[in-house]
Amino acid sequence: MKTPSILAAGVLALAALTHSAAATEVHYKTATLPEASIFYREAGNPSKPVILLLHGFPSSSHMFRDLIPELSGDFHVIAPDLPGFGFSSAPDHEKFKYTFDHLAEVMGGFVEKLKLEKFSIYIFDYGAPVGLRLALKYPDRISGIVTQNGNAYVEGLSEEGWQPVRKYWEHPTQENRDALRNFLTLESTRWQYVHGVKDESLVAPESYALDHVLLERPQSAEIQLDLFGDYQNNVKLYPKFQEFFRSRKPPTLAVWGKNDPFFLPPGAEAYKRDNPNAKVVFYDTGHFALETHAKEIGAEIRSFFAERK
Numbered sequence: 001m002k003t004p005s006i007l008a009a010g011v012l013a014l015a016a017l018t019h020s021a022a023a024t025e026v027h028y029k030t031a032t033l034p035e036a037s038i039f040y041r042e043a044g045n046p047s048k049p050v051i052l053l054l055h056g057f058p059s060s061s062h063m064f065r066d067l068i069p070e071l072s073g074d075f076h077v078i079a080p081d082l083p084g085f086g087f088s089s090a091p092d093h094e095k096f097k098y099t100f101d102h103l104a105e106v107m108g109g110f111v112e113k114l115k116l117e118k119f120s121i122y123i124f125d126y127g128a129p130v131g132l133r134l135a136l137k138y139p140d141r142i143s144g145i146v147t148q149n150g151n152a153y154v155e156g157l158s159e160e161g162w163q164p165v166r167k168y169w170e171h172p173t174q175e176n177r178d179a180l181r182n183f184l185t186l187e188s189t190r191w192q193y194v195h196g197v198k199d200e201s202l203v204a205p206e207s208y209a210l211d212h213v214l215l216e217r218p219q220s221a222e223i224q225l226d227l228f229g230d231y232q233n234n235v236k237l238y239p240k241f242q243e244f245f246r247s248r249k250p251p252t253l254a255v256w257g258k259n260d261p262f263f264l265p266p267g268a269e270a271y272k273r274d275n276p277n278a279k280v281v282f283y284d285t286g287h288f289a290l291e292t293h294a295k296e297i298g299a300e301i302r303s304f305f306a307e308r309k
Contacts, residue, residue, distance in 0.1 A: 024043055024068065024069035024072050025043060026041055026042070026043045026068055026069075026072075027041070027042045027043065028040075028041060029041075029042055030087075031080075031110055031113045031114065033106060033109045033110060033113060034109070035083070035091065035096065035106055035109075036083040036088060036089045036091060036096070036106055037088060037089040038080050038081065038083070038088045038089075038106070038107075038110050039061070039080065039081045039086060039087035039088045040061060040078055040079060040080035040081065040110075041061045041064070041068060041077075041078075041079040041080075042076075042077065042078050042079075043068050043069075043071075043072040043076075043077045044071070044072035044073070044074075044075050044076045044077045045076060046076050047076070048074060048075050048076045049074075049075055049076065049118070049119075049120065049143065049305070050075065050076045050077075050078060050116055050118065050119035050120070051071060051075040051076070051077055051078070051119065051120045051121070051122055051146075051301075052078050052079075052080075052111075052116065052119050052120070052121050052122065052131070053067070053068075053077065053078065053079035053080075053122045053127075054080070054082070054107075054121060054122065054123050054124065054126075054127025054128075054130055054131045055079070055081070055082065055085065055086070055124060055125070055126070055127050056124045056125020056126040056127050056128075056149075056150075057125055057126045057224065057227070058085075058183075058184070058189055058192075058211045058214075058215055058224065059085070059086075059125075059207075059211055059288070060081045060082075060085050060086025060087065060088075060210075060211070060214065061079035061080060061081050061086055062086065062207070062210055063124070063207070063288065063290060063291075064077075064079045064122075064290065066290060066291075066294035066295075067290050067294045067297065067298055070294060070295060070297075070298025070299070070301075070302075071298055071301060071302070074302050074305070074306070075120075078114065078116070078119075080107070080110055082103055082107065082126065082127075082130065083096070083098075083103060083106050084096075084098060084220070084223040084224075084227075085214070086214065090217060090219055090220065090223060092219055093219055093222045093223050093226055098223050098226035098227050098230070099226070099227075099230040099233065100126075100129045100130060100133065100227070100230055100231070100233060100234055101133070101233070103126075103130050104129075104130045104133035104134060104137070107130055107134060108134060108137055108138075111134065111138065111141075116141065117141060118141050118143050119141060119142070119143060120142070120143050120144035120145065120146065120251075120305070121134065121135065121142065121144075121145055121146070122146040122147075122148065122301075123145065123146070123147050123148070123150035124147075124148045124149055124150050125149060125150060125262075125263070125287070126227070127150060128147060128150030128151055128152060128234075129231075129234035129237065131145075131150070132152060132237075132241045132244070133237075135241075135244055135248075135250075136240060136241070136244060139244065139248055142248070142250050143250070143251070144250055144251040144252070144253075144305060144308075145250050145251070145252045145253070146252075146253045146254075146255065146301055146304075147252065147253070147254045147255075147256075147268070147271065148254075148255045148256065148257075148289055148290070148297065149256055149257055149260050149262075149263045149268075149287055149289060150263075151263045151267045152238055152241045152242065152245075152267070152270075152271070153238060153242070153266070153267045153270035153271075154235065154238060155264070155266040155267060155270055156263050156264050156266055156267015156268070156270065157235070157262075157263070157264070157267070158261060158262055158263070158264050160261070161261045161262040162262065164176075164179055164180055164182075164183075165180065165228050165231065167179075168180060168228060168229055169229065169231075169232040172229060177225055177229070180225055180228050181221060181225070183224070183228070184215050184220075184221055184224060185212075186208070186209075186212045189208045189211050189212050189215070190208045192208075192286075192287055192288065193207055193208045193286070193287070193288050193291060194286070195259070195261055195286050195287065196257060196258075196259025196260065196261065196285060196286030196287070197259075197285055197286050197291070197292055198284060198285070198292075199292075202291065202292045203288075203291045203292065204291065207288070207291060242274045243274075245271065245274035245275045245278075246274045246275070249275050249277065250275070251277070251304070251305070251308050252271055252275050252277070252278035252279070253278070253279050253281070253300065253301065253304045254268040254271050254278060254279070254280040254281065255281050255283065255289065255297045255300055255301070256268040256280065256281070256282050256283065256289070257282075257283055257285040257286045257287055257288070257289035257293075258282040258283065258284060258285075259284065259285060259286045260286055260287045261286070261287065262287060263287070265282060268280050268282070279304060281300055283296065283297070
């Protein structure tokens, strides 16, 4: 597949940014924090229960464009871009520490800025270690967890998918760091979207084109490589996350693309080990399950929380 020009991809990005269902009014806002400006999408009645949607690599809140209309009738939906991603600011990696601890700290400031006193979290990929750190920080504010290929168990990490990253953890040389740049190409980003999808024509091309354009910004590659290296600290926190599940037992729904090459189905099933009341639903799709199953996942979320009112 040929790399789209910046202009062409920019047009796609603008088209994607304005995408929403006719019946759903989505607002595009920015919260200014001391260390970063956080772009976010907001929809639904503020009097409804809040659900905070946290995206993963290499995406942004754009990945929730089809899910937001599915949830906005029942929830006050807030979907931010993490620092260094999407339309949030991307401070220089030599001045801003790109670790998951720090991302969670900044997003804690976002939670305070928006005065979110009670909220559920939807965690995906990188959004899982960020969101679960928020849960540890604000245990009394968390009213539920939806994990969509958001891992918290070692059995969920595939050997093959994580092998190059693990090599960098074990031997953090420049050579091993540079090898991870293969994850930042358009071909690799597209592959993450379409791998395991039965019908690739269901995946909108602006999804991976937008991600790629943003990955090409100055500093983006180094930001992502810093986060690849720091991901090992998420694995070290898994026992604390699991203790939270056991002690707090928040209503937990795992909606999982079963063909994900990075986060395997056993990672979804493991949630039931620490919280027997967790519900697990698998879909015959890949890592970015919302690209093909947003309606089904949205209906499952609405039903899950409606039953627990």
